[in-house]
Structure formats: structure tokens, C-alpha cells
Amino acid sequence: xxxxxxxxxxxxxxxxxxxxxxxxxxxxxxxxxxxxxxxxxxxxxxxxxxxxxxxxxxxxxxxxxxxxxxxxxxxxxxxxxxxxxxxxxxxxxxxxxxxxxxxxxxxxxxxxxxxxxxxxxxxxxxxxxxxxxxxxxxxxxxxxxxxxxxxxxxxxxxxxxxxxxxxxxxxxxxxxxxxxxxxxxxxxxxxxxxxxxxxxxxxxxxxxxxxxxxxxxxxxxxxxxxxxxxxxxxxxxxxxxxxxxxxxxxxxxxxxxxxxxxxxxxxxxxxxxxxxxxxxxxxxxxxxxxxxxxxxxxxxxxxxxxxxxxxxxxxxxxxxxxxxxxxxxxxxxxxxxxxxxxxxxxxxxxxxxxxxxxxxxxxxxxxxxxxxxxxxxxxxxxxxxxxxxxxxxxxxxxxxxxxxxxxxxxxxxxxxxxxxxxxxxxxxxxxxxxxxxxxxxxxxxxxxxxxxxxxxxxxxxxxxxxxxxxxxxxxxxxxxxxxxxxxxxxxxxxxxxxxxxxxxxxxxxxxxxxxxxxxxxxxxxxxxxxxxxxxx
Amino acid sequence: xxxxxxxxxxxxxxxxxxxxxxxxxxxxxxxxxxxxxxxxxxxxxxxxxxxxxxxxxxxxxxxxxxxxxxxxxxxxxxxxxxxxxxxxxxxxxxxxxxxxxxxxxxxxxxxxxxxxxxxxxxxxxxxxxxxxxxxxxxxxxxxxxxxxxxxxxxxxxxxxxxxxxxxxxx
Numbered sequence: 001x002x003x004x005x006x007x008x009x010x011x012x013x014x015x016x017x018x019x020x021x022x023x024x025x026x027x028x029x030x031x032x033x034x035x036x037x038x039x040x041x042x043x044x045x046x047x048x049x050x051x052x053x054x055x056x057x058x059x060x061x062x063x064x065x066x067x068x069x070x071x072x073x074x075x076x077x078x079x080x081x082x083x084x085x086x087x088x089x090x091x092x093x094x095x096x097x098x099x100x101x102x103x104x105x106x107x108x109x110x111x112x113x114x115x116x117x118x119x120x121x122x123x124x125x126x127x128x129x130x131x132x133x134x135x136x137x138x139x140x141x142x143x144x145x146x147x148x149x150x151x152x153x154x155x156x157x158x159x160x161x162x163x164x165x166x167x168x169x170x171x172x173x174x175x176x177x178x179x180x181x182x183x184x185x186x187x188x189x190x191x192x193x194x195x196x197x198x199x200x201x202x203x204x205x206x207x208x209x210x211x212x213x214x215x216x217x218x219x220x221x222x223x224x225x226x227x228x229x230x231x232x233x234x235x236x237x238x239x240x241x242x243x244x245x246x247x248x249x250x251x252x253x254x255x256x257x258x259x260x261x262x263x264x265x266x267x268x269x270x271x272x273x274x275x276x277x278x279x280x281x282x283x284x285x286x287x288x289x290x291x292x293x294x295x296x297x298x299x300x301x302x303x304x305x306x307x308x309x310x311x312x313x314x315x316x317x318x319x320x321x322x323x324x325x326x327x328x329x330x331x332x333x334x335x336x337x338x339x340x341x342x343x344x345x346x347x348x349x350x351x352x353x354x355x356x357x358x359x360x361x362x363x364x365x366x367x368x369x370x371x372x373x374x375x376x377x378x379x380x381x382x383x384x385x386x387x388x389x390x391x392x393x394x395x396x397x398x399x400x401x402x403x404x405x406x407x408x409x410x411x412x413x414x415x416x417x418x419x420x421x422x423x424x425x426x427x428x429x430x431x432x433x434x435x436x437x438x439x440x441x442x443x444x445x446x447x448x449x450x451x452x453x454x455x456x457x458x459x460x461x462x463x464x465x466x467x468x469x470x471x472x473x474x475x476x477x478x479x480x481x482x483x484x485x486x487x488x489x490x491x492x493x494x495x496x497x498x499x500x501x502x503x504x505x506x507x508x509x510x511x512x513x514x515x516x517x518x519x520x521x522x523x524x525x526x527x528x529x530x531x532x533x534x535x536x
Numbered sequence: 537x538x539x540x541x542x543x544x545x546x547x548x549x550x551x552x553x554x555x556x557x558x559x560x561x562x563x564x565x566x567x568x569x570x571x572x573x574x575x576x577x578x579x580x581x582x583x584x585x586x587x588x589x590x591x592x593x594x595x596x597x598x599x600x601x602x603x604x605x606x607x608x609x610x611x612x613x614x615x616x617x618x619x620x621x622x623x624x625x626x627x628x629x630x631x632x633x634x635x636x637x638x639x640x641x642x643x644x645x646x647x648x649x650x651x652x653x654x655x656x657x658x659x660x661x662x663x664x665x666x667x668x669x670x671x672x673x674x675x676x677x678x679x680x681x682x683x684x685x686x687x688x689x690x691x692x693x694x695x696x697x698x699x700x701x702x703x704x705x706x
Contacts (some may be wrong), residue, residue: 074688140632157666186636189615191583193594215632216587219669235662241591303603
């Protein structure tokens with residue numbers, strides 16, 4: 001896979017007097033990784049912001065196999081990734097002092113950086129200078145004081161010894177006598193994932209809603225270390241089970257970039273078909289659930305019926321109702337025959353038609369329209385400030401789509417239509433999902449029609465130790481970004497993944513301000529962020 | 537409204553060939569009889585995600601869709617453990633969810649049944665026991681009556697697990 005090196009960002013930083021070093025052990029070259037000095041970390045972020053770049057992710061890593069020779073003293077690195085619609089992704093990294101790691105906060109430029117910085121502080125003990133919010137995030141109060149799970153020397157093999165005598169999380173409070181608090185969770189009322197929401201309400205109106213997540217933190221980043229790619233992808237798929245295809249794909253692509261392997265086109269097309277089917281299934285399920293939260297049970301039953309039909313065909317053709325473990329490094333593990341592909345295409349079309357029919361019923365039903373129109377608005381400026389992804393962004397005038405920006409195979413041969421909403425309310429988020437179902441169905445049809453006839457996987461061979469790869473895949477929630485670095489014997493020595501939920505959770509907090517408390521479930525479902533994907 | 541009724545009439549009752557649904561229907565009928573006998577016709581379940589990837593939640597949801605419609609056998613999911621006869625617990629129990637799971641178990645009135653749903657709930661699955669953030673499998677934290685394997689288990693497996701738990705009651 002030979003890509004031309006992208007020097008655009010390095011040149012722009014150079015204009016500002018920021019010296020960058022190109023790292024050749026990072027792939028692919030069109031998403032370069034540039035090393036800068038720690039003192040220029042914030043300046044670089046300011047410049048990225050000025051260039052209208054979007055913050056993709058922020059993470060840290062212990063030194064890899066190559067780094068140990070170069071920086072004997074500096075065993076820790078911080079990374080940040082940015083994206084520009086015309087100039088694709090670029091990564092920056094800076095060495096930190098392993099004994100006393102400090103990093104300036106970039107949250108004043110990118111508000112979404114704040115929780116990622118808190119995650120870095122919790123996992124590595126990095127002190128974030130000038131952080132607007134210095135509270136722990138994934139580290140809950142009962143963790144041992146000295147637990148830094150992603151540092152070498154931490155005992156990651158046995159459950160942490162937690163203390164029963166610990167303080168409470170420092171929630172945002174109000175001193176006003178008219179404001180009352182509603183604590184919700186971590187165990188929620190429905191069949192959903194755990195997390196805590198703290199509402200400050202005045203009468204019916206939500207004044208502020210604060211999320212406290214981390215409850216389903218499963219140590220995924222650490223558990224990935226020491227696995228080979230074949231084992232690792234099974235874990236990656238389970239970062240968030242509803243996005244199993246997209247999470248497996250981003251892992252596979254990052255690993256393939258690192259190893260300089262290009263899977264056969266047939267594999268990319270099948271991956272595309274799987275990913276679009278996953279998008280349709282989740283959008284269908286969520287539209288039904290949103291309607292159900294506004295007591296329009298009819299739509300819920302209709303949509304869940306369609307979702308079940310999809311799951312059954314997945315089981316039949318791909319061997320798994322939710323498409324787990326269908327993507328492997330180097331290709332795909334299932335190769336449908338012509339008859340199966342014809343059935344897949346027929347069902348996709350039939351479901352898309354049925355969804356259109358249901359959509360007209362939804363549009364004509366005043367009792368649901370009354371609830372969704374104008375509820376939970378995220379303004380365009382706010383959506384861009386946060387960097388909202390997927391349908392949450394597309395409903396609010398922010399339209400990043402990796403199928404277009406990164407145009408990875410098979411999307412380099414297809415035309416993806418991105419619905420461009422501007423109203424930012426629940427109704428627009430639902431509208432975007434309806435539009436995406438139709439577009440995904442069209443894409444699936446085109447991919448099946450032009451599926452190349454060849455092998456569907458290559459033999460996986462890991463890269464040499466120290467090499468890393470970065471990938472960005474458009475899952476159904478939005479862009480998933482992942483960075484993987486290999487160590488000795490083809491084993492992973494660091495895997496970082498940023499689910500779109502990490503960013504989109506912020507959108508929900510903003511959306512529900514001044515929304516009546518009973519409309520919260522409706523709004524929550526319209527974002528449907530992953531807890532597991534956020535907590536890792 | 538007329539169009540809505542027309543859609544309902546057009547879709548009709550969801551049916552499928554008996555061969556495929558037979559296993560589920562048989563388990564369902566047995567379950568309904570058992571619930572009639574032991575729970576006066578109504579079994580209330582509280583679902584607790586103790587660290588799942590949310591795959592198991594999707595399949596538990598599916599037991600409520602028109603194909604399975606578990607509610608017709610007398611099973612319903614309740615919002616509070618205070619009214620629950622049974623807990624369905626998913627996921628490896630994360631260190632951060634351990635206390636919440638214990639509190640939910642305590643809040644459920646006796647006698648109570650616990651079904652561990654999915655490979656992670658049974659043996660920590662792909663996340664592993666040798667993990668700082670995992671407190672253990674569900675049975676390491678609270679007493680478990682029945683385990684259901686699968687990643688995730690199918691709706692039919694889930695209903696069988698619920699049935700097995702009631703069947704095994706003293």
C-alpha cells in the first residue's frame with residue numbers, strides 16, 4: 001500500500017515556526033505522524049483549530065520498540081490526531097518525561113479534548129496543565145491511589161483492590177433553593193448499559209445534566225497488549241457490540257496499514273456490505289426505540305420486526321446474528337456465494353422500501369411529531385465546537401464522513417450521500433437516520449452488483465516490531481479512530497480506539513438543557529451513545 | 537390512523553414455518569405453564585448490565601420483538617429490582633459496576649433467581665479474568681442459578697435459560 005506522504009499539516013506548522021519530525025515507522029504515509037516539542041503542543045493545537053481542523057483523538061503510549069533507543073530517558077508519548085475535510089488525517093506526538101509527565105491542556109481549543117485528557121491522566125498519571133476539569137473520569141473513587149493501568153509495572157493481571165472508604169464524585173451542583181437533583185443510574189430502568197446521569201431541574205425543565213461514565217470500564221486497552229492480531233480483533237469487535245463490524249474493521253485497517261498489507265478488493269466490498277447492513281439494523285432499531293420512548297409503540301414493533309429479519313439473514317449467511325467476527329486481519333472470514341448475495345440484496349431492498357412506508361406513517365403522525373420537532377436542539381456552532389460525529393453531527397450542520405474524507409476501499413469507488421441537516425433537534429437526528437438507511441441500502445446494492453470475483457482474504461503477517469498504524473472508519477455512530485502499535489513477535493503493544501460516543505456524549509449534555517425531564521429518554525435514544533465504547 | 541391500521545393489517549401476525557420456531561414455541565409454552573404455576577402467571581425480570589459490550593442487551597431486547605414476544609408467556613421486564621423475581625445479568629462484572637450489582641441483588645426481594653447471560657457473565661469471556669478492571673464472572677459476585685452461554689446467546693437460548701432457572705427452583 002503505497003500512499004503519497006501528506007506534508008500539508010507539517011508545512012502549515014512550519015509556517016508558525018513549529019518544527020516537526022516525520023516518523024517513518026508510522027503508517028500510512030497519507031496520515032503522517034509528526035513529532036513536535038512538548039512546549040509547542042498547545043501552539044500546534046491552536047494552529048490546527050485556526051486551520052479548521054477537527055480534533056479526532058488524544059491519547060498516550062509508553063515508548064515502543066523503536067523509541068527506546070532514541071529517548072532512553074523519555075519513556076512516554078502523548079499523541080493527538082486531527083482531520084481536515086480536504087487534507088485528511090494527521091497525527092502529532094510529543095515525548096513526555098516518564099517520571100513526571102506533564103502536558104498542557106488543549107481543551108480551550110477543543111472542548112472534546114477535556115475527557116480524553118482526563119482519561120490520559122487516569123490511565124498514565126499524566127498531569128494536565130491548565131485543565132478546565134481536573135476530576136478523574138474512568139478512575140472511580142474506590143480505585144487504589146497509585147493505580148495507573150497503562151503504565152509498565154502496574155499489576156494488570158488481577159482485579160484491583162478497591163477501598164470501601166472513599167469520597168463521592170464532585171458533581172456540578174446548584175445552591176439555588178428552587179433547583180432539585182435527580183440522580184439516575186448506574187443501573188437504568190430499561191434494558192440498557194450502565195452510567196450515571198445527574199440532573200439539576202427546575203420544575204419540569206432540565207437546567208443541567210451531567211454524565212458520570214466509566215462503569216463498564218473493562219481494561220480493553222491493557223487487555224489488548226500482548227495479543228496477536230487474530231486474537232486482538234475479537235476483543236476489538238467487542239469494544240461496543242452494536243458496532244462489532246465497524247470496530248473490527250478499524251482494528252483490521254490500522255493493523256493492515258501498519259503491516260503494509262492491502263486486503264483484496266472483494267474483502268473490502270464484503271466489509272462495506274457488512275458495515276452498511278450494521279448501519280441499517282441499528283438505525284432501524286433506534287428509530288423504533290425513539291418512537292417507543294414517546295409512546296408510539298406501533299413504530300417500535302414494526303421496526304424491531306425488520307431488525308429481526310436482518311438478524312436472521314445474518315445468521316444464515318454470515319453465521320452470526322450481529323455479524324461478530326466476520327472481519328479478520330487481511331480480509332473477511334465469510335465469503336457469501338451468488339445465491340446468498342442475491343438474497344441479501346433482495347432483503348435489503350425490501351427492508352428499505354418497508355422503512356420508507358413506515359416513514360410516511362411517522363411523518364403523518366402528529367403525536368410523535370409533536371414530541372420530536374424542536375426537542376433537544378444542538379446549535380450548528382456548538383456542534384462544530386464539540387466536533388459532533390455521525391448522525392448527531394449531520395443533524396446540526398457538521399458533516400464529517402470518513403467514507404468521503406478518507407475514502408477507504410470500497411468507498412473510493414462509490415458515491416456516498418451525506419444528509420445535511422441543520423435544525424439539530426430529535427426530529428432532524430431521526431431524519432438523518434431515515435436518509436442513511438435509504439443510502440446504505442443503495443450502496444449495498446451497488447457493492448453486491450460490482451463485487452469482484454477473487455479471494456476474500458490474504459494471509460496475515462505482522463509488521464516488524466515498533467511499527468504503528470492509524471485508521472478511521474465510518475461506523476453507524478460516526479467516525480471510529482484507532483491506532484495500533486506492534487511489539488515483538490507480532491504482538492500488539494498498544495491499541496487505542498476512540499469510539500464516536502466519546503465526543504457525542506457531550507452533545508447529549510448540551511441538547512437536553514431546557515428540555516422537560518420526561519423528554520430525556522427520547523433525546524438520549526436519538527444520540528444513542530455507547531457506554532462500553534466510551535469506557536473501554 | 538386509517539393508514540396505520542392498514543399497515544397493521546398488511547403485516548398481519550408474524551408467523552414462520554414451524555420447523556424454525558418450534559424450539560422457541562415449545563420452550564415458551566413450557567415457560568408459560570411454569571410461570572402460571574409458580575408465579576401466578578407473571579414473572580418480573582430486572583436486567584442488569586454489569587459490564588457487557590451491549591451485544592447481550594440487543595438479544596435480550598430481541599426477546600420482546602414480534603417474533604419472540606416473550607411477554608405472551610407472562611414475562612416482563614421491570615424498571616426496578618424491588619418488583620423483580622429474577623435478575624438477568626450480562627457482562628463480566630467490572631470493578632466499577634461491582635457495588636451496583638451487589639446493591640441491585642440486595643434490593644431484589646427473596647426468593648429471587650439469577651440468570652447469567654452470555655459468555656462474559658459466565659467466565660469473563662474475551663475480556664479475561666486476568667484483568668485489573670474485571671472483578672470476576674457474575675457467580676464470583678452474587679449467587680447464580682443458571683448460566684447461558686453464547687456471544688451473545690440467541691433469544692431462544694435466553695428463554696431456555698429463564699425456563700431452566702424456574703424449573704430448577706426448589
